[in-house]
Amino acid sequence: MAGPTTAERQQRTSGPPRPQRTPRVPRVRSRTLVLALALAVLLTAGGIWVFYGSQWLRLERVQTSGTRVLTAQEVLDAADAPIGTPLISVDTDAIEERLRSKLPRIDSVEAERSWPHEIGLKVTERKPVLLIEKGGKFVEVDAEGVRFATVERAPADVPRLELTPDRENGAASLRRFGTDRLLREAVRVAGDLPEAVADDTRKVRVRSYDSITVELSGGRTVVWGSGEKGRTKATTLTALMKATPKARHFDVSAPTAPASSGS
Structure with missing residues (x-):
């Protein structure tokens, strides 16, 4: 009768396979991750408050340039920019549309934010030929x-x-x-x-x-x-x-x- 094979002899010698242990994450690394996430949340919340809730970045002034026949006051009145509103939330496209609609003399206009408190209106008037x-x-x-x-x-x-x-x-x-x-x-x-x-x-x-x-x-x-x-x-x-x-x-x-x- 044949004796045990080489594989059987090795299995008897080594015994049953040991269960693998799941590596533990060091406590220091876990705490660092939690602190990083908390810091990211705080920075995001702080940024939102600075841009939308604080008084630091609100629209205070509107400047005009490029006018030839129109007066600066005519442009400002037609623009109707929302003074006191957070600068980031000002709809510059709506301002441009109001100007073109109310003042047909305007050929093109660009409304651009100038941080921290200003919007600039660059006007190009139509020229009569x-x-x-x-x-x-x-x-x-x-x-x-x-x-x-x-x-x-x-x-x-x-x-x-x-x-x-x-x-x-x-x-x-x-x-x-x-x-x-x-x-x-x-x-x-x-x-x-x-x-x-x-x-x-x-x-x-x-x-x-x-x-x-x-x-x-x-x-x-x-x-x-x-x-x-x-x-x-x-x-x-x-x-x-x-x-x-x-x-x-x-x-x-x-x-x-x-x-x-x-x-």
Whole structure:
């Protein structure tokens, strides 16, 4: 009869397997963990109180910058910032929206926190590129065709816009494009004029979509046509004025075949 195997002999010698003990966490390490958690809770609670409950970080002042026509007080009144409120909880987006809504002259505005007690309002106003005379007053129109303000006095060096539809094509243009579209075309032309011509422009007259004329000082005129190919027309006009400096009438409605006349 065969004797015990090697594995059986080893098992008898070593005896039954001993149960493994779970390592104990040292008491010092446990206390450190508890203290760290307690400290984190205290710091969080303290931070919340500092930002929201204390008097240290509350809104006390609102500063404005960038205004040209608007006064600082007009901006402050429209902003209606909640003085005394915790600075962190002030809704800067709502302030910006109120300013754009109440003051159409504002093109863009940024409301930024300045710790510990201030909000800064950086305002960019719209600039008029054309004026529409209406009832003895003047409606300012910006580079996007937005009519943003009505003023008693015309700003210096801003051309007048005259929308005077002719009998043949003007009425049809109004029906097809509408006043707002023709207004935008006039703004487009004003923006494409060469700088020297733009500085000398007194009036932009719109008779139809395809008939826009620019009136300069001294009774000189530029027949521009439609607002299309504006950059090409501007380049052509500059060359035409250099070639015929004494001319009084220029036509760049067809920029490949420009013409000038009068002296």
